[in-house]
Amino acid sequence: MPTNTAQSTVDSEGAGPDPAAPLLEVDDLYVEFRTRDGVAKVLNGVSYRVEAGETLAVLGESGSGKSVTAQTVMGILDMPPGHITGGAIRFHGENLLAATDRRRREVRGSGIAMIFQDALSALNPVFTVGFQIEEQLRIRRGMSRKDARKRAVELLDLVKIPNAKGRVRQYPHEFSGGMRQRAMIAMSLALDPEMLIADEPTTALDVTVQAQIMDLLKEIQVERNMGLILITHDLGVVAEVADRIAVMYAGRIVEQSDARSLYRKPGHPYTLALLDSLPRLDLKGAELNTIKGLPPSLLNVPPGCPFHPRCPRVEDVCKTDVPPQHRLMPGRLSACHFAEELIAGD
Amino acid sequence: MGRYVLRRLLQLIPVFIGTTFLIYWLVWSLPGDEFSGKCGDRPCPDSYINLMKEKFNLDDPLIVQYGKYMLNLLQGDFGETFRGIEVGDLIAEAYPNTIRLALVALAIEALIGLTAGILTGLRGRGFLDNLTLVSTLFLISLPVFVTGFVLQIVLGFELGWIKTTVSASPAPWEQLIVPGFVLGSLSMAYVTRLTRTSIAENKRADYVRTAVAKGLPQRRVVGVHLLRNSAIPVVTFLGTDLGNLMGGAIVTEGIFNIKGIGNLVYRGILGKEGLVVTGVVTLLVMVYLLSNLLVDMLYAVLDPRIRYD
Numbered sequence: 077m078p079t080n081t082a083q084s085t086v087d088s089e090g091a092g093p094d095p096a097a098p099l100l101e102v103d104d105l106y107v108e109f110r111t112r113d114g115v116a117k118v119l120n121g122v123s124y125r126v127e128a129g130e131t132l133a134v135l136g137e138s139g140s141g142k143s144v145t146a147q148t149v150m151g152i153l154d155m156p157p158g159h160i161t162g163g164a165i166r167f168h169g170e171n172l173l174a175a176t177d178r179r180r181r182e183v184r185g186s187g188i189a190m191i192f193q194d195a196l197s198a199l200n201p202v203f204t205v206g207f208q209i210e211e212q213l214r215i216r217r218g219m220s221r222k223d224a225r226k227r228a229v230e231l232l233d234l235v236k237i238p239n240a241k242g243r244v245r246q247y248p249h250e251f252s253g254g255m256r257q258r259a260m261i262a263m264s265l266a267l268d269p270e271m272l273i274a275d276e277p278t279t280a281l282d283v284t285v286q287a288q289i290m291d292l293l294k295e296i297q298v299e300r301n302m303g304l305i306l307i308t309h310d311l312g313v314v315a316e317v318a319d320r321i322a323v324m325y326a327g328r329i330v331e332q333s334d335a336r337s338l339y340r341k342p343g344h345p346y347t348l349a350l351l352d353s354l355p356r357l358d359l360k361g362a363e364l365n366t367i368k369g370l371p372p373s374l375l376n377v378p379p380g381c382p383f384h385p386r387c388p389r390v391e392d393v394c395k396t397d398v399p400p401q402h403r404l405m406p407g408r409l410s411a412c413h414f415a416e417e418l419i420a421g422d
Numbered sequence: 423m424g425r426y427v428l429r430r431l432l433q434l435i436p437v438f439i440g441t442t443f444l445i446y447w448l449v450w451s452l453p454g455d456e457f458s459g460k461c462g463d464r465p466c467p468d469s470y471i472n473l474m475k476e477k478f479n480l481d482d483p484l485i486v487q488y489g490k491y492m493l494n495l496l497q498g499d500f501g502e503t504f505r506g507i508e509v510g511d512l513i514a515e516a517y518p519n520t521i522r523l524a525l526v527a528l529a530i531e532a533l534i535g536l537t538a539g540i541l542t543g544l545r546g547r548g549f550l551d552n553l554t555l556v557s558t559l560f561l562i563s564l565p566v567f568v569t570g571f572v573l574q575i576v577l578g579f580e581l582g583w584i585k586t587t588v589s590a591s592p593a594p595w596e597q598l599i600v601p602g603f604v605l606g607s608l609s610m611a612y613v614t615r616l617t618r619t620s621i622a623e624n625k626r627a628d629y630v631r632t633a634v635a636k637g638l639p640q641r642r643v644v645g646v647h648l649l650r651n652s653a654i655p656v657v658t659f660l661g662t663d664l665g666n667l668m669g670g671a672i673v674t675e676g677i678f679n680i681k682g683i684g685n686l687v688y689r690g691i692l693g694k695e696g697l698v699v700t701g702v703v704t705l706l707v708m709v710y711l712l713s714n715l716l717v718d719m720l721y722a723v724l725d726p727r728i729r730y731d
Contacts, residue, residue, distance in 0.1 A: 152634050154626065185637035197628040200647055201727055202654075211646075212636050247726045267637070 097169030099303045100149070100188070100271050101125040105163035107141075107148055107327075109374075110156060116374040118144050120327040121163070126303040128270065131294075133306045133314040133335070135350070136324035137371050142307045145324075146273045149305075150190050151180045167271070185212055189269035193276040195256035199248040205232075205259045206244035212266045231262040235292060254285035261292065271303040278313060290317055311354055315339060320407070323347050326372050326382035332409040343402075343410035343419050345387050381413070389414060423722065426730035430715050434708070441707045442495075442700065446488050449696040474504060478697070491700070501697040509701045512686055519593045520682035523675070524667035526595065526602030531610035532660055539617020543652070544625065544644070554618070558611035570604045570677040587679040598680075605674040609663045616659055620652040627651070654724050661720055665713035669706045 107119040119141045126132045134142045147153040149165050151172065165172045167187055172180060192198035200208060209231060210224035219227065225244065232240035235258040248256055257277060264272060274293060278286035294317050297304045308314060314321060314335065321338050323331040323346065331344040342348040352365045369386040372378055378385055384394040393413055402415040412418065461470065474480070478501075479487045494501060500509035542551045561569075577600060578586035588597045624630065625648055633647040672684035679685075683702055690698035722728045 150635050152631050181637050181639065183637070184635055190635045192628060192632060194628065198632045200629040200633070200651070202650055202725060203647075211638070211642075215638060215642065249727050263636070 097166060098125045099128045099130075099168065100305075101164075101166040101169075102145065102149065103164045103166065105145065105148060105165065106161040107144055107153070108159050108161055110159060111375075114375045117377060118158070118327050118374055119148070120377075122324070122327070122329055123163075124322050124329065124332065126271065126305060128303050129297070129301040131297065131304040131306060131317055131319045133308060133318035133321045134324060135308060135311070135314060135321055137309060139371055139374065140324040141327040142324050143275055144327075146190065146275055146305065146307055149273065150184060150188060152190075185216065185264075186267035186269060188271040188273065189264035189267065190273040190275065191257070191260045191264045191277050194280045195253070195260040196248060196280075198260060199256065199263075201248055204245055204247055205251065205263075209244075209259075209263045209266050212263070216267055227266070228262075231265060232259065234265070234296075235259070235262045237262070253281050254288065257281060257285075257289050258292065261289075261296070265296065265300075268300070269302065271305070272297070273305045273307070275307045276309070277306075278310070279308070286313070293317070311350060323350070326377055327374060328382065328411060329409070330383065330411045332407075333404075334407060337405075337408060341419055343404050343408065343415050344412045345389050345414075345418070346383050348418070349386075349388070381411075423719070423730055427715070427719065430718075434711055437711060438704070438708065439492075442492065442704045443488055445703045446491065446696070446700050447484060449691075449694075449699045450484065450487070452691075452694060477502075491697070495701075495704075500701040503695050503698060504693075509697050512698060513683070513702060513705065515591060516681055516683045516686045519591055519680055520668065520671075520675075520684065522593055522595065523598050523602055523605060523671065523680060523682060524664065526598045527606030527609075527667050528660065528664055530599075530603050531606040531613050531663070535610045535613025536617055536656065538614045539656070540621055540649070542614075543618040543621025546622065551618075554614060558614050561607050561611040564607075566604060566608065566671075567673050567677065569607055570601075570674055573600055573604055574677060589679050589681070591681045593680055593682075601674055601678045601680060604677070605667065605671050609659075613656060613659060617652065617656050620655055621648065624648055624652045654721070657724060658717055658721055661713065661717035665710045665717070668709050668713065 102122055102124050105119050105122045106117075109116040109118050122141065122145050124132060124134075134145065136142045144153065144158070148158075148160060149172075153160075160173060163173070167183060172183060175183075199205070206225060206228045209228040210219075210221070213219040213224040213227055214221065228244050229240045232243055237243055237255055237258050243251070243255075243259075248259070251259060257280075261277075272293075277293065278289050281289060290313060293304065293306075296302070306314070306318060318335045321331075321333055321335050322329045323338075323344065325346050331338065331342065331347045333343060338347065339351070342351060346367075349365075349367045353367060355364060367386055372382055372385070378395075380396050381387070381394045381399050384390045387394065391413070397413070399411045399413045399415075401409045401411050404410055404415060404419055410418070461467070479490050482490070491501065498510070500513065502508055503512070538554050542554045545551065574586055577584045584600050585597055588594075588601065590597075627648075629651075630643060630648055633643045638647075669683075671682070672688050674680070675682045675684040676688065683706070687699060687702050689695075690702065718730075722730055
């Protein structure tokens with residue numbers, strides 16, 4: 077695995093959509109932020125793929141690069157300071173990073189749609205919820221005002237907003253937190269996307285509402301056979317809905333696995349530490365386990381394995397060599413020098 | 423909203439009474455004899471003074487004078503000058519000039535200010551941005567009379583491109599462009615900076631990102647989502663500024679000899695024409711208050727999160 081491929085260029089294959097290719101494939105993606113304080117290597121060779129009807133959960137702390145990956149896929153990364161220095165994003169086999177602006181815009185919303193963490197700031201405060209759903213239908217699909225309004229009401233109905241007919245005329249601030257996120261989901265579904273990226277969709281909501289929103293997302297995904305990328309730091313949310321999980325740390329995917337095996341037997345010390353830090357009923361009253369230390373500054377990532385300063389199993393090799401991706405079993409990868417031992421041991 | 427407007431309108435009544443009384447009292451208690459110099463080189467004859475004192479109720483206590491004045495004013499009668507010219511006629515003659523000048527100034531500051539602000543706000547740091555920041559700082563630090571006289575001397579006397587004075591009434595629009603620029607230059611600089619900051623602040627906003635993620639064309643993202651939000655503080659500023667501009671511009675009107683309301687007040691104060699000053703200033707106070715009310719209502723229309731009740 078390359079440690080630094082800043083010179084590697086974005087691959088420029090101009091192939092059109094390929095029906096046999098995976099729905100979405102992120103391939104060895106490198107992104108850096110060039111700031112006044114230096115160059116922050118935000119993504120260092122991120123790869124994952126999502127098939128239709130599949131849910132991939134991307135797990136990680138703040139600053140691990142999970143949102144930046146999603147923003148790069150959508151093409152909404154702020155550039156500058158962001159720079160894509162290598163890799164490819166293939167949608168139906170077509171490399172979006174090599175596509176024209178016009179083609180990228182076509183894919184947004186109708187190919188890949190996104191919902192955001194905080195629906196209050198993600199919705200425009202001065203337009204009605206209906207307007208914000210309808211404008212995509214009018215601009216992108218050329219629908220008349222009347223048809224678009226009708227469709228907007230249907231979409232609000234679909235996400236189970238009561239009294240959709242009246243609600244469509246209201247402004248985002250007149251909605252409750254949960255209803256706003258439902259409206260956001262309705263908006264993302266307007267152009268019938270094949271792929272939905274949900275960037276921490278329930279973080280801003282209280283627990284009971286979180287469960288409702290996750291159920292709704294799952295239901296819609298199954299019904300439409302959509303690919304779903306769920307970005308979160310909440311292990312509880314992941315366990316219920318994810319088919320596969322990618323764990324990110326310091327701009328790398330450190331472990332990738334199907335959800336069941338990952339929970340049963342983590343293949344990376346970081347994943348293990350994350351699972352250990354969950355509150356557990358049988359340990360009520362005991363102090364919570366935490367991961368000591370802080371995530372590394374991306375301006376100055378430690379040499380070797382980026383997790384080594386916090387890792388309980390650290391050995392000399394971790395301080396010098398970046399661990400390669402170990403293939404533990406089909407569909408299961410871990411970037412730890414001792415991945416096999418972790419899986420085999422006790 | 424209706425109740426709010428009604429309450430604001432009712433609040434105008436005490437403000438109206440308070441300001442008129444204050445102005446009336448101040449004007450008539452200006453030091454000096456209002457009849458000095460009114461009759462050429464000689465002192466005015468007693469018969470004239472007595473006539474005038476009776477006509478303007480000058481021997482009554484101030485509060486009675488004020489009461490009599492208000493009774494007339496409420497019937498639409500602004501009174502007369504000492505020479506017997508209707509104050510109402512003077513206002514009707516002067517106000518259109520002031521309104522024209524105000525509209526020209528507002529158009530210039532909105533057009534140039536918004537354009538410069540949007541361009542620099544969207545582009546961020548760079549040559550254009552620095553140029554705008556320096557030139558607006560320059561305009562903000564220059565007093566209006568300096569801008570006025572410099573432009574009058576350079577464009578009028580030296581280059582001969584414009585007429586140095588606009589004495590005609592009603593003032594022709596094209597002659598008001600340079601005076602309008604002078605009057606609006608300060609606000610133009612503020613509009614530029616306000617727009618620039620507002621755009622720069624909002625262009626990274628989450629809802630702009632959402633609009634891009636929806637696959638909307640760049641034109642629509644900027645033109646609809648970004649501008650609509652960034653315009654709120656700017657439109658509010660422009661509305662308030664129109665209220666200010668309508669109040670006349672004594673300095674600008676003075677430099678270019680525009681026969682507007684500012685000029686009228688100035689001459690009224692010099693000539694101790696109490697009724698002219700009171701009448702005009704009362705009118706200006708009302709215009710200012712009403713335009714402020716309009717701005718507040720406009721604010722609620724622009725930003726649905728604001729509700730009055």
